[in-house]
Structure formats: structure tokens, C-alpha cells
Amino acid sequence: MSEQPQPSHPRPTEHARELVRGAYDVHIHVAPDVMKRRVDDVTLAERFAEVGMAGFVLKSHYTSTAERAEVVRRASKGASAIGAITLNGAVGGINPIAVEIAARGGAKVVWLPTVDSTNQRECQAREPEGVKPPMWAQLQDDLREAGMAADPVEVLNGNGAVLEETKQVLRLIAKHDMVLATGHLHSDESMAVIDAGLAEGVRRIVVTHPEFTSQRIGVRRQQEMAGKGALLERCFTTPYTGKVEWDVWLGNIREAGPENSVLSSDLGQPFNPPVEDGLALIADRLLDSGFTDDEIRVMAVHNTRWLVGAEPLPGAPTREG
Numbered sequence: 151m152s153e154q155p156q157p158s159h160p161r162p163t164e165h166a167r168e169l170v171r172g173a174y175d176v177h178i179h180v181a182p183d184v185m186k187r188r189v190d191d192v193t194l195a196e197r198f199a200e201v202g203m204a205g206f207v208l209k210s211h212y213t214s215t216a217e218r219a220e221v222v223r224r225a226s227k228g229a230s231a232i233g234a235i236t237l238n239g240a241v242g243g244i245n246p247i248a249v250e251i252a253a254r255g256g257a258k259v260v261w262l263p264t265v266d267s268t269n270q271r272e273c274q275a276r277e278p279e280g281v282k283p284p285m286w287a288q289l290q291d292d293l294r295e296a297g298m299a300a301d302p303v304e305v306l307n308g309n310g311a312v313l314e315e316t317k318q319v320l321r322l323i324a325k326h327d328m329v330l331a332t333g334h335l336h337s338d339e340s341m342a343v344i345d346a347g348l349a350e351g352v353r354r355i356v357v358t359h360p361e362f363t364s365q366r367i368g369v370r371r372q373q374e375m376a377g378k379g380a381l382l383e384r385c386f387t388t389p390y391t392g393k394v395e396w397d398v399w400l401g402n403i404r405e406a407g408p409e410n411s412v413l414s415s416d417l418g419q420p421f422n423p424p425v426e427d428g429l430a431l432i433a434d435r436l437l438d439s440g441f442t443d444d445e446i447r448v449m450a451v452h453n454t455r456w457l458v459g460a461e462p463l464p465g466a467p468t469r470e471g
Contacts, residue, residue, distance in 0.1 A: 159423035162430030166437065169446050170413075170429040171202035172463050174232070174454040176259070176329075176356070177385060178206050178425050179418035182218075185285050187418045189425060191222045191231055197426040198229035204460065205230030206425075207258070211265050211286050212240040214248065216255030232458055234259035236333065237319070238266040239300020246318040253326040258458055260323050261358065262333035262343065263303035265290055270334040271302050273364035285419060305339055312346040324351035329457055331356050331383075337367040344380055354457055355380040356412060361394040361402065369405045376410035379470060381453055385416035386428045400439045408445040409467065412453040 180194055181187040189197075191208060198206060208215035208222075208231055216233030223231055235252040237244055237260065249260055264270060265286050293299055305316045312320075320343075323330050330347050332340040337360075344355055357380050360367035367375075372382055382402075389399040403411050415428025423431060433446050444465075452466040 159427070160431060160434075162427050162434055166430040166433035167201055169433045169443060170450045172204050172455070173413075173429055173451040174204050174230075174458050174460065175206040175415050175417075175425070175429055176412065176454050176457055177209055177358075177383065177414035177416050178428075179209055179416070180425060181418075183210060183418075184212055185289060186420055188420045188422070189418070191218065192226050192228075194425055195222055195226040195228035195231055197424070199227070201426050201430070203229055203426065203429070204455070205232060205458075207232045207234050207458065209234055209236065209259075209261065211236050211238055214241065214252040214255065214257060216252045216257035220256055232259065233257040234261065236261040237263055237303060239303060243300070243303035244305060244313065244315045244319055246315060246322055249319050249322045253322060253328060257328065259329040259331055260319065261331040262305055262335055264334040264358075266300050266303045267334045267339075267364075268302040268304060269336040269339065270364045305335065305343055310338075310342065312342055316343065317346060317350060320347045320350040320352055323347070324353070327353060327459065329354040329356060332358050334358065334362070334364050337365060337371050340365075340367070341371070341375065344375060344378055348378060354459075356457060357382050359383050359385040359388050359416065361385075361388050361399050363393050369402050372402060372406045376406050380410075381412040381457060382406055382410055383414055384411050384432070384449070385414050386432050387416040387419075387422060390422070390431075396435070400436070403436075403441075403449075408441065408449050409453075411449045412457055413450045414454075 181190040214235040219231040219233035233256050235257050241248045330352050357375050388394050389396045413432050417425040417428045429450050436446050456469050
């Protein structure tokens with residue numbers, strides 16, 4: 151897959167590159183996909199290896215990437231690819247069978263509904279005119295116009311209790327020691343699912359980009375989630391594309407504690423920076439804002455490795471779970 155000419159983007163410093171050496175990018179969107187992407191997964195594995203990063207989690211809003219990740223690992227002598235599944239309508243929503251099959255195929259991350267969550271649907275409908283929609287919004291429109299719009303995927307019942315099928319999914323995540331990612335749920339839904347996940351024995355929980363437009367989780371609620379052991383995902387694209395001010399994003403990291411944050415890029419869109427630059431670009435921004443080398447290593451390297459179950463590196467703090 152050849153890349154098209156790209157707009158000018160900032161380039162990370164060598165110091166930032168060194169700080170993220172050994173990291174996993176736990177949230178990327180690359181080809182092959184159902185929409186145009188900047189780079190393919192095999193090429194990206196080689197590029198990650200060149201800059202000293204350990205690997206990445208392949209995210210799709212529509213399909214399991216478990217088998218694809220296995221192909222990348224066999225095809226490339228570069229960094230490791232990790233499979234995942236997102237529980238939107240295309241895989242049957244909150245579908246325990248899909249989670250079990252993905253787990254048996256090697257998937258390590260389960261995202262709760264994103265594009266098909268009730269919260270995302272409601273927030274998308276309220277977007278003011280002129281706001282640039284995410285890339286997947288056009289596909290959602292195409293499906294709807296073709297009469298194939300999925301019903302909103304619910305994780306709670308009408309009384310706010312966690313659905314039994316959601317609990318079954320959580321039990322499978324615990325059984326296979328997978329990562330529970332909260333997707334595009336409302337903060338109240340995320341909190342309910344975090345509590346239910348802990349009750350079912352889930353060890354690894356990440357709150358998906360809490361600053362994203364459809365979530366806007368306040369810092370006090372973020373602190374409460376972190377107090378339960380959840381990591382808070384800080385995606386590069388959220389502030390980089392103007393969905394939140396950098397000062398808010400950086401302030402939330404400081405207030406919730408760097409030890410409770412995990413960095414990811416959410417990159418792969420043709421108009422955004424190279425995926426392999428994402429974590430290092432975050433590192434430069436954090437350095438400019440007064441964060442220390444050790445704090446950045448915790449967020450970029452030690453917490454990402456713990457999240458995906460990789461061997462800890464020297465200096466890694468001990469996390470419960």
C-alpha cells in the first residue's frame with residue numbers, strides 16, 4: 151500500500167523518541183479497514199521497530215482484528231500487533247460469542263460500543279452545523295441510508311442496571327485476562343460497567359479517551375475511576391484535532407495523576423501525523439508542560455505494557471490487579 155503526499159506535521163525530538171522506546175500504542179486505526187487509512191499494519195510494524203517501539207493494538211469499529219494481528223506478527227519481523235474487538239452492531243453488539251471467539255483467536259482488548267452506543271448517537275445528533283465529523287460518520291450515514299442502521303447497543307437496562315449479557319462479556323474478559331475498554335459510553339454507564347467488571351474479576355480496565363466530545367468526563371469523575379484501578383486513556387488526536395483544549399487535556403492528566411494515565415495516539419487517519427510519531431509527539435508536549443521523564447515513561451511505556459500484558463521493563467511500577 152503506497153501512501154499519498156501528506157500535509158506538514160510536527161516531528162518529535164530524539165529525546166521524546168527515547169522516552170517512548172519500548173511502548174505499545176494501545177489505540178490505532180490503520181489499513182486494511184473499511185475506510186481510507188494512512189498506512190497498512192505490516193508497514194507500521196516495521197516502522198515501530200525502527201523507532202524502538204514494541205507494538206500496537208489494532209482497533210476497528212466494525213470487525214475483530216485478532217486474526218489480522220496474527221498475520222502481521224507472522225509477516226513482519228518488526229513490532230508486535232495485538233488484536234481487539236469492538237462491540238458495535240457489526241459484531242452483534244454485546245455478543246459474548248463474538249468475545250469468546252476473538253479471545254480464542256488471540257485478541258487482548260474488548261471495546262464496549264463506540265459508534266453504535268446510545269451516548270454516541272445522541273451526541274452526534276447534537277453536533278452543531280459545520281463541525282467536521284469523524285471518518286466513520288460517513289459510513290454510519292451510508293448504512294442508515296441503505297436501511298442497515300444498527301439499533302443502539304445498550305450495556306445497561308432502563309433502570310441503570312448492568313445487563314446480564316454485559317456481565318457475561320465481563321466474565322469472559324476476566325476469564326481470558328483481556329482489557330476492558332469503555333468505548334464511547336456516557337460517564338455514568340462507564341462507572342457502572344467498571345464496578346461490574348471489578349465484581350466479575352476484570353483486572354485491566356481503561357477509560358477510553360475521557361476528553362472526547364461524546365464523553366467529556368469531568369476530572370473529579372476521572373479521579374473516582376482511577377481510584378477504582380482504571381487507567382485513563384489520553385489520546386493524541388483528541389486535543390490535536392481540536393476536540394478539547396490542550397490545557398484541559400494536560401490539566402486532567404495532572405489532576406488525576408500521571409500514574410493513572412495511559413498514552414495512545416488514536417492515529418491512522420490520512421490527514422493526521424504518522425502513527426509511529428504519535429506517542430513521541432505527546433511526550434514532547436508533556437515535556438513542554440513540565441512533566442518529568444519518569445512520569446512520561448510511566449504513561450507511555452510502563453502502563454501501556456501492563457495494559458496489554460507484556461513483560462515489564464526495568465523501572466516499571468507495581469500495579470495491583
